Amino acid sequence: xxxxxxxxxxxxxxxxxxxxxxxxxxxxxxxxxxxxxxxxxxxxxxxxxxxxxxxxxxxxxxxxxxxxxxxxxxxxxxxxxxxxxxxxxxxxxxxxxxxxxxxxxxxxxxxxxxxxxxxxxxxxxxxxxxxxxxxxxxxxxxxxxxxxxxxxxxxxxxxxxxxxxxxxxxxxxxxxxxxxxxxxxxxxxxxxxxxxxxxxxxxxxxxxxxxxxxxxxxxxxxxxxxxxxxxxxxxxxxxxxxxxxxxxxxxxxxxxx
Numbered sequence: 001x002x003x004x005x006x007x008x009x010x011x012x013x014x015x016x017x018x019x020x021x022x023x024x025x026x027x028x029x030x031x032x033x034x035x036x037x038x039x040x041x042x043x044x045x046x047x048x049x050x051x052x053x054x055x056x057x058x059x060x061x062x063x064x065x066x067x068x069x070x071x072x073x074x075x076x077x078x079x080x081x082x083x084x085x086x087x088x089x090x091x092x093x094x095x096x097x098x099x100x101x102x103x104x105x106x107x108x109x110x111x112x113x114x115x116x117x118x119x120x121x122x123x124x125x126x127x128x129x130x131x132x133x134x135x136x137x138x139x140x141x142x143x144x145x146x147x148x149x150x151x152x153x154x155x156x157x158x159x160x161x162x163x164x165x166x167x168x169x170x171x172x173x174x175x176x177x178x179x180x181x182x183x184x185x186x187x188x189x190x191x192x193x194x195x196x197x198x199x200x201x202x203x204x205x206x207x208x209x210x211x212x213x214x215x216x217x218x219x220x221x222x223x224x225x226x227x228x229x230x231x232x233x234x235x236x237x238x239x240x241x242x243x244x245x246x247x248x249x250x251x252x253x254x255x256x257x
Contacts, residue, residue, distance in 0.1 A: 002078075005127055007058065008102060008114050014050035015084055015100045016118040019043045023119055024094045041092065044068050047084035047100060055080050062104075067209045079105045081212025087186030096120055097188040101213030110234055113216035115191045124191045126216035131194055142221040144243035145196035150174070150250040153199035155181040156189035167204055167238070174202065174251050190214045190241055194221040199243045200251055204228075206236040214241075224248045228255040 022043040048068045055064060059080075063073030066082040073079065080103065085091050087098030096119040103113040115124040122135035124142065131142035147153050155178040163171045175181050178200065185192070187210075192198045194217045211225070211233050218225045218241050225233050225241040230252065233239050240255060242248035 002128070003059065003104065003112070005125060007054075008112070008125060009123070011051050011054055011102050012100060012114060012116040012118075012123060014054055015047040015102075015116070018046035018050055019085060019091075019100065020118040023091060023096075041085065041088060043091070044085045044088060048082055051080075051082050051084065051100075051102065065208055065212070067207070077107055079108075081105060081110075081209050083187075083209040083213065086210060087188070090184070090186055095184070097185045099187040099191070101187055101209065103212030103214070103216065105212065105234065108234060109232075110212060110215035110219075113213040115187055115213055115217055117188065117191070122191070124194055124217050126220040128216070129220065131217050131221040133195060142194045142217070143196055144194060144218075144221050144223040145199065146244040147199045147247065148244075149246050150177050150200070151179060153178045153180075153247050154197075155200045155202065156185055156192070156198055157181075157183060157202050158186055158189075159183055163204055170255050170257065171202060173254050174200075177250075187214060190218060190225075193223060193241055193243055194218050196221075196243065199247050201241040202239070202251065202255070204238040206239050208234060208236045211236055211239060226252075228252065230256065 045068045048066050063076040063079035065071045083101040085098050086101045091098040100116040103110050111128050113126045125132050133140050133142050189201045193201055215225055223243050227233055228238040
């Protein structure tokens, strides 16, 4: 038995109860990286515990891959992929482009997923058949757009500073060809792509939990999401997402050189 929309919403509400009260509230931050800055907050950890508790109760035979509390049963047919706060830097800066990502895989393939933004009250959900939006704009089916080609595209990335060497050169070449580019939106960029507001997202060094909840939302809204070399994106790495085949092909031709 697979979960329904109501269960995903229960998971989102459980996470929201831990994250939203801590947003813009001067939370304590722990740095997970000795030679850099990889922040985690009490909200990250508490939200993941809340999500995992519900999953373990309702679906005890499912595995769980989580950012903050380790992995269980990754060899099982169904595995949940959890990022309690994707965009922790945005979260601790008071910028509402972070989100809770919850995905479900079957035999290693992402089949259901959610991008939840508690502060704006927006949920982007893929149920296996299509992607839907619920929030201040009401409820509607999500559908990517076709802007025609890369010269008309709006491009997002979290930060160009994350690219190094040839990666940066490739990214800059694409950036020079698009109509508009913006930085710093984390998982929210993918939500905007699924909703047909932007056309291209390019990132690198992503973990499985960074994309697990996003993949179904993009694909079931009619978009494309792969690694830079065209492979499946479930394990993360360097990722490209696009709203149309034309934009995807033009961008990937540069990324795959």
